[in-house]
Amino acid sequence: MKVTVNIVRRPDVADPQGATVARALHDLGHASVRSVRVDRAIHLEVDGDDPEAVRAEVVRMCEELLANPVLEDFEVVVEE
């Protein structure tokens, strides 16, 4: 099954990479850019037939390795 994990910084956590990209876009003339946030999307292929079991296993992967629980939230989307 294909699973997408969207990992986003918590709203109150600074995103220096996003701030740098926003500044660079302004320097290139894109004055309409108000803010930029750079997040990660992790796409996995996972063996399994039961979407709920696959989702539960991927949530464990997020807690153990993929996401940083201090700085980040995650969302698991089982696609097929």
Place this chain on the structure above:
Amino acid sequence: MKVTVNIVRRPDVADPQGATVARALHDLGHASVRSVRVDRAIHLEVDGDDPEAVRAEVVRMCEELLANPVLEDFEVVVEE
């Protein structure tokens, strides 16, 4: 307007970060993981009323700065 840019590696381009994550997940006992790809999702707030004009401007940003045209493809989603 909120705009999401999904930046993905072209299928024929190696993803060493994804391979490392897949190996680490196996080491943690997640044997069902077949493959992992780590991509970027860039969330922008852009001033403007016309979704098509905003989309066109963000496509220019991708071409100029956000994506690496040799290694990556991008998709622009205007959300509101």
